Amino acid sequence: MTRFLFKRLLQLFMTLIGISILSWIIITQAPGSPIALTMDPKVSPKIIEQMEKNYDLDKPIYQQYFLWLKKLLTGKLYSFKDGRPVLEKIGERIWNTLLLNLVATLIIFSLAIPLGVFSARRPYSFLDNLGTFGAYLGLSIPGFWLAYLVILATVKLFGYPVLGLRSFVIEGLSPPEIVLDRIWHLMLPASIMAIHGIAGLSRYTRSSMLEVIRQDYIRTAKSKGLPEEIVYYKHALRNALLPIITLFGFLIPGLIGGSIIMESVFAWPGIGRLAYQAVLARDYPVVMTILTISAVLTLIGNFIADLLYGVADPRIRYQ
Amino acid sequence: MKIVLLSFPLLFLILLGINLLFVSSRPTPMVNQLIISSIGDASYLNPVLAQDSASSDINGLVFNGLIKYNRDLQGFVGDLAESWEIRPGPEPEITFFLRRGVLWHDGKPFSAEDVKFTYDKIMDEKTQTVRRSDYEWVKKVEVVDPYTFRVTYKQPFSPGLGTWGIGILPKHRLEKEDINTTSFNRNPIGTGPFRFVEWVSDEKIVLEANPRYFEGRPHLDRIIYRIIPETSLSEMELLTRGVDYYGVLPHQYRRMNEIPFLKIYSQPSLSYTYIGYNLKNPLFQDKRVRQALTHAIHREEIVQYVLYGFGQVISGPFPSHLWYYNPNVKPLPYDPIKAKKLLTEAGWKDTDGDGVLDREGKPFRFKLITNSGNDIRRDVGVLVQRQLRELGINITFETYEWSVFLKNFINAKHFDACILGWSLSPDPDDYMIWHSSQIEKGFNFISYVNPEADRLWEEGRKEYDLERRRKIYWRIHELIAEDQPYTFLFSPIGISALQKKFVLVERDPSGREIYRPIQMEKAGLMYDLIKWYVPRGIVMEK
Numbered sequence: 001m002t003r004f005l006f007k008r009l010l011q012l013f014m015t016l017i018g019i020s021i022l023s024w025i026i027i028t029q030a031p032g033s034p035i036a037l038t039m040d041p042k043v044s045p046k047i048i049e050q051m052e053k054n055y056d057l058d059k060p061i062y063q064q065y066f067l068w069l070k071k072l073l074t075g076k077l078y079s080f081k082d083g084r085p086v087l088e089k090i091g092e093r094i095w096n097t098l099l100l101n102l103v104a105t106l107i108i109f110s111l112a113i114p115l116g117v118f119s120a121r122r123p124y125s126f127l128d129n130l131g132t133f134g135a136y137l138g139l140s141i142p143g144f145w146l147a148y149l150v151i152l153a154t155v156k157l158f159g160y161p162v163l164g165l166r167s168f169v170i171e172g173l174s175p176p177e178i179v180l181d182r183i184w185h186l187m188l189p190a191s192i193m194a195i196h197g198i199a200g201l202s203r204y205t206r207s208s209m210l211e212v213i214r215q216d217y218i219r220t221a222k223s224k225g226l227p228e229e230i231v232y233y234k235h236a237l238r239n240a241l242l243p244i245i246t247l248f249g250f251l252i253p254g255l256i257g258g259s260i261i262m263e264s265v266f267a268w269p270g271i272g273r274l275a276y277q278a279v280l281a282r283d284y285p286v287v288m289t290i291l292t293i294s295a296v297l298t299l300i301g302n303f304i305a306d307l308l309y310g311v312a313d314p315r316i317r318y319q
Numbered sequence: 320m321k322i323v324l325l326s327f328p329l330l331f332l333i334l335l336g337i338n339l340l341f342v343s344s345r346p347t348p349m350v351n352q353l354i355i356s357s358i359g360d361a362s363y364l365n366p367v368l369a370q371d372s373a374s375s376d377i378n379g380l381v382f383n384g385l386i387k388y389n390r391d392l393q394g395f396v397g398d399l400a401e402s403w404e405i406r407p408g409p410e411p412e413i414t415f416f417l418r419r420g421v422l423w424h425d426g427k428p429f430s431a432e433d434v435k436f437t438y439d440k441i442m443d444e445k446t447q448t449v450r451r452s453d454y455e456w457v458k459k460v461e462v463v464d465p466y467t468f469r470v471t472y473k474q475p476f477s478p479g480l481g482t483w484g485i486g487i488l489p490k491h492r493l494e495k496e497d498i499n500t501t502s503f504n505r506n507p508i509g510t511g512p513f514r515f516v517e518w519v520s521d522e523k524i525v526l527e528a529n530p531r532y533f534e535g536r537p538h539l540d541r542i543i544y545r546i547i548p549e550t551s552l553s554e555m556e557l558l559t560r561g562v563d564y565y566g567v568l569p570h571q572y573r574r575m576n577e578i579p580f581l582k583i584y585s586q587p588s589l590s591y592t593y594i595g596y597n598l599k600n601p602l603f604q605d606k607r608v609r610q611a612l613t614h615a616i617h618r619e620e621i622v623q624y625v626l627y628g629f630g631q632v633i634s635g636p637f638p639s640h641l642w643y644y645n646p647n648v649k650p651l652p653y654d655p656i657k658a659k660k661l662l663t664e665a666g667w668k669d670t671d672g673d674g675v676l677d678r679e680g681k682p683f684r685f686k687l688i689t690n691s692g693n694d695i696r697r698d699v700g701v702l703v704q705r706q707l708r709e710l711g712i713n714i715t716f717e718t719y720e721w722s723v724f725l726k727n728f729i730n731a732k733h734f735d736a737c738i739l740g741w742s743l744s745p746d747p748d749d750y751m752i753w754h755s756s757q758i759e760k761g762f763n764f765i766s767y768v769n770p771e772a773d774r775l776w777e778e779g780r781k782e783y784d785l786e787r788r789r790k791i792y793w794r795i796h797e798l799i800a801e802d803q804p805y806t807f808l809f810s811p812i813g814i815s816a817l818q819k820k821f822v823l824v825e826r827d828p829s830g831r832e833i834y835r836p837i838q839m840e841k842a843g844l845m846y847d848l849i850k851w852y853v854p855r856g857i858v859m860e861k
Contacts, residue, residue, distance in 0.1 A: 032722025039725070040370075041751040041762045042744060044452040051447050054499075082362040083447070083500045092520055110327030117324060151555055160342035161561035163547055165522060168561045171348045180341045187338060233320040267547040269521030277359075282722070 008306070012299045019295045020288070024065045027287055033057065034080040034282040055080060068288055080283045089274065090289060094256065096165065097263070097270035101255045103190040108197035113244070115198065116205025117237060123210060131202065138199030147192050147265045154188065162188055163267040189266040193259060201244075208240040215239075246308045252301035253294055349820065351853040352541035356553040356565040360521050360546045364507040366486030367441055367448050367498070377524055377544060380848070381424075382486025382509035385415050385434065385468070390840040392745040393642045394785060395480065399429065399487060399510065400468075405783055410458060411475050415483070417466040421533050423489050424514040430465040436490035440498055447499050453482040475781035477788065478748040486511075512537045512849045521546050538824050538852035557581070557816060567814040569627040581816045584839045587631055587640045588813045590742040592699065593805040594687070595765045597734055602685055609803040610651065611661035615710045616703055617653040622809050625698045630809035635796040636741075636749060639810055640841060643747040643789055645796035650807070658710055669711050676711040684713035685735035688728055691718040696738045699808065703738075729764050738808075745842075747792045750776045753799070767804040815844060824852045 035051045052058060056067055071077040077086045119131040151162050161167045167181050212218065213236050221231045260272040271290065278286035361374040366382050369375050385400040397403070400415040421429040438460050441450050456476040461469050472479060489508050496503060507515050512534070513526035524544040528537045545562060547553045554571055556562040558578070567575050567583065576583050594616075596603040603609055622630040631639050634650040662668075667676040667683055676683040687703065689696040700716040707714055714736075719728065728734045741752065750757070754776045757763040772795055779791040799805075822834040834854060840846040 030722075031720075031726045039739075039741075039762065040449065041741065041749060042452060043449040044455070044751070045760045047449055047451050050444055051449070054445060054447055078500050083368070083504055085500075089520065107331065110331060114324040114328055148551075151552065154342075155555045155558055158339070158343045159559055161556055161559040163552055163556050163561065164545065168354055168523070168543060168545060169348060169350055171350050177341065180338060183334070184338045184342055187335065229321070233324075237320060264548045265552065267522075267545075267549070267552065269519065269546070273521055273548065 008303060012303060015299060016292070016295055020069075020292050021065065023291045023295075024068070024288060025061070027284060027291075028061055028064065030282075032282050034284065068285060071285070072289060072292075077285050077289065079278075079286050081278070081281050081286070086285050086289045089286065090271065090293065093269055093271050093274050096268060097272065098255055100186065100190055100193070100263075100268060100270060101259075103186055104193040104197070105251060105255065107190055107194040108201055111194070112198045112201035113205050113241070115202040117209055117233075117240075119202065120206040120209035120213075121232065123206075128206075131206075135199040135203050138195045141195070143192060143196060144261045144265055146195065147189070147262065150188065150192060151265075160184070165269065189262055189268060193262050201247075205240065205244065208243060209236060212236045212240040242312045245312045246305050248304075248308065250301050250305055252304065253297040256294065256297055349853060349855070350541075351539055352543060352563075353539055353821070353848075353851065354543045354545055354561065354563045356545050356547050356556065356562040358546070358548055358550060358553075361518075361524060361544070363504045364515065364518070364524075365488070365498070365504045367437065367446065367450060367488060368504065370449060373544070373546075377526070378486050378507075378509075379511075380513040380526055380542065381507050381511045381515055382488075383511050384484035384486055385417070386480070387484050388481070388745055388842055390842045390846050391642075392841045395484075398484070399434075400483075405480070407475070407783065409474065411472050411783075413470045413472075413480065413483075414463070415468045415470075417468060418533060419466055421510050422531050423492075423510055424508045424529060425489075425492070427489065427491050429487070429489075429510055431462040431468040432465070433487050433490045434468045435460055435462050436493070437485070437488045440488065440493070441485075443498075445499070450482075450485060453479070453485075475783070477783045478746045478780055480783075481744070481746050513542055516541075532849070534849060537849040539848075557818075560818065563818045563821070565816050567816050569629040569814065572627065572629065572814055575816050580819050582819050582837075583814060583816050584844055585629065585812050585814045586839050586841070586843075587638060587810050588742075589638045589641075589745065590740055591633055591636075591638065591810040592696065592738065592740040592808045594703065594736055594738050594808065595805050596736050597732060597764075598766045598768075598804060599732060600685070600735055602683070602735065605665045606802060607661040607665045608667070609806070611658040611665070611710075612707070612712075613651045613803050613806040614654045614658035614661065615712075616706055616806055616808075618650070618806075618808055619653065620706075621699055621702050624702065625695055626809065626811060629812040629814060631812060633807045633810050635800045635807060636753070636805070637747060637792065637796060638743060641745065641747075642785070643792035643796075645793035647793075648796050648800045651800075651803070655710060662710070674711055675713050682713060683711065684715075687714050687716045687736045687738065688724065688734055689716075689718050689738040690721045690724040692721065695811075696740075700738055732764055732766065747788070748776075748780045750780060753795075765804055767802070769798055769802060772798045817844070820853050821851050822854055823847055823850045825850065 033052060034055065034057070035048050056064055059067070068077070075085070075087065078084060079086050079089055115131060119128045122128060154160070154162055162185065164185060165182070166185055170178060170181065173181065213232070218231060218236055221235050222228070256271065260276045262268065263270040263272040264276070275287065275290045278290070357373045357376070359371060359373050361369070361377055362371055363369045363374055364377055364381065366378040369378055383398045385398060386395040386403065387398045389396045399418055399421060401418050403413055403415045406412040406414070415434070417431055417434070423429055438454065440446055441448055441454060456472050456474060456479055458471045458473045460471075463469050470483075486509065492508050493501065493503055505518055510533070512529055512532045514529045516525040516527050518524045523546065526542045528540055530536045545556070547556060547562070550568055551571070553562055553565045554575070557565050572583065575581055596609055598604060618632045622628060622632060632650045633639050634648045635645065637644040662676060666678045668678070669676050671677065687700055689700055691697075697718060700718075704714050704716045729737065743749065752762045753767060753772060754761070754763065755768040755773050758766045775791050775795050779788055779795070782788050782791060817837065821837055823837050824832055825835055827833050834852070837844065837851065
């Protein structure tokens with residue numbers, strides 16, 4: 001087991017280095033420069049050159065890569081856009097993204113699993129078909145479009161602000177009302193972000209349930225006279241949820257990686273927007289650091305998923 | 320287990336229900352503050368480093384320059400300088416006499432040392448500022464006494480005066496810091512009417528009234544910049560009163576105008592959109608061809624369809640509402656017959672009857688390009704393509720990502736014609752765009768050469784007298800309109816929406832406070848921001 005862990009970790013590390021080098025090449029070789037983005041006739045090209053030099057952009061690409069790595073590890077990495085430490089910029093947004101994604105994930109799991117389980121109880125009944133239809137709808141409706149409609153509808157219906165982390169005119173609100181206000185601003189984007197996931201996961205749960213109830217041990221349980229309900233909700237459900245546990249591993253990068261579209265639509269100050277703006281502004285230090293962090297999380301997620309397979313399914317053993 | 324499964328969706332529904340109940344029952348209170356919606360976050364709250372408009376807007380409230388433009392954008396009034404003197408000559412001197420008793424937001428006194436410090440920081444090569452080019456012609460600066468600051472120029476350079484409108488930095492706070500990365504850039508101290516309170520990235524920037532402001536405390540208590548990246552959704556916040564002020568897009572105008580609690584303002588902007596012809600291309604070297612193209616492009620129609628009427632067709636390279644725009648030069652009218660005639664004169668005829676003009680066996684075709692992501696330019700391109708096809712000119716229209724567009728096409732001068740725009744400053748000195756010395760490394764990428772215009776551009780930046788400058792720029796306007804190196808399309812009209820609760824506080828002759836409605840000035844709606852106020856007793860309807 002220790003040897004397996006060691007080998008896997010070494011592998012992960014090498015992959016990470018590879019990813020970061022590749023990303024660096026792609027990002028810096030894309031046309032454009034962090035300086036000369038605007039065409040300001042009052043700015044002479046000489047000064048642009050000097051500014052690029054100050055950012056080491058005149059050095060060879062491999063030197064720039066090592067400079068980035070060195071600055072990242074020594075904590076001296078500053079954004080080109082506003083001269084702030086990159087880790088600070090990412091740090092202040094990570095909680096917003098994490099909160100939004102965590103709530104969305106909670107909504108997904110708490111709604112999708114019951115939905116899938118109940119659908120599978122009576123397959124091809126009216127309710128199950130309705131669920132299938134709803135899932136197709138949920139998967140095919142573009143999230144941003146739905147978000148626009150929902151925002152429009154809630155504003156027309158309630159006349160209450162929906163964008164951002166909180167309302168801006170909060171004079172006269174009591175503390176519990178301020179909490180409610182925060183929840184309101186969280187619920188809308190999280191619910192809309194969850195729709196896609198609910199549609200997918202409920203289908204997944206349903207087919208997993210249908211698979212399990214055809215197994216021999218379910219027939220055994222039924223034939224020894226256990227009530228239908230207990231067989232279904234206890235024996236079958238537990239086994240059907242096993243593969244879903246491993247999904248948790250893949251969730252980790254998803255929790256941190258922000259959604260550019262939803263964060264933009266709901267004016268949510270998260271990682272997705274930061275990354276997007278950084279790409280547009282050719283803010284190499286920020287883009288690279290976000291990419292590296294998500295690469296690390298994806299790799300860790302994969303690793304945890306691997307381990308969870310072993311825990312959930314005794315037939316898998318690592319040597 | 321079944322109960323557990325069922326309880327999650329139920330819990331979710333209950334939470335949603337409580338929330339809906341809450342939001343449907345809440346009225347909006349009146350607060351004496353202004354919430355401005357901005358599509359982008361600021362970058363540096365430091366006037367020397369800031370390049371984006373969000374940062375500049377906020378810096379304009381937190382910092383003061385020595386002087387500022389007057390409300391007609393025609394000349395200057397004192398800001399931190401009470402007055403100034405220009406001593407003309409081959410090396411002109413400007414002496415600024417500074418206001419006494421001005422305090423920084425932290426209580427320390429302001430003096431000429433701060434001005435010198437700001438200048439030195441701008442000129443420091445390590446400082447990441449594009450503003451350095453503004454002071455290229457400065458020979459030296461000196462602190463004569465704590466309230467007198469003198470600048471000497473290497474040669475007469477009239478646009479230089481306006482550059483002293485840049486926000487002045489506090490020496491005592493920044494002396495020992497690296498200006499590019501200091502925490503000051505996110506926590507600024509200025510002399511301005513509003514002082515900095517809080518900045519939450521990508522969410523908001525909060526400012527509050529400076530009680531010790533030298534022109535008196537602003538009437539508003541607070542100004543909040545909200546960052547809402549989607550323009551169409553700012554409208555939603557305006558409806559729910561989460562935003563008080565917002566730049567409206569033309570297509571939103573009619574909707575916004577119907578909302579009873581909003582007032583809509585409009586004014587031509589300091590920018591224009593044009594089609595630039597690469598004059599290195601033999602196709603466009605004949606003036607008659609360029610004039611014909613302008614005659615053939617129906618600009619009124621473009622303004623109508625693309626900007627919903629919110630644009631002004633212009634005849635030359637200046638904003639139409641400012642003093643240096645020559646009103647005697649009229650835009651070339653839409654006239655396809657005249658266009659055809661001019662093209663025939665230039666040798667372009669449809670000899671083979673295929674519907675496309677040709678000369679010496681070559682068809683009249685070229686490629687029009689612009690940057691992607693700008694819907695207005697894209698729509699302009701499509702319309703121009705159709706309009707020119709009617710005349711027998713075949714154009715292909717393509718868009719490229721901004722940095723590719725700049726690097727591979729514009730800067731490489733590898734294009735036939737391009738749709739672009741200029742955002743200008745209130746000073747007319749557009750030497751960098753038009754002078755022939757700027758073809759190689761400047762912004763004259765269409766390679767325009769006109770010796771008379773060259774001479775006038777040089778003269779214009781040496782002349783300090785407004786009336787004489789006006790004559791120079793009017794003549795330049797005539798020359799460029801005649802040459803048509805660009806087809807000048809339009810200057811967009813900026814529209815903004817403001818909640819009606821705001822008024823302007825003024826004093827009548829007896830010293831009593833009176834309220835006036837807020838008016839648009841050439842220098843912008845917010846020129847008198849320190850007099851804005853939300854009177855008590857106005858009840859807002861839900």
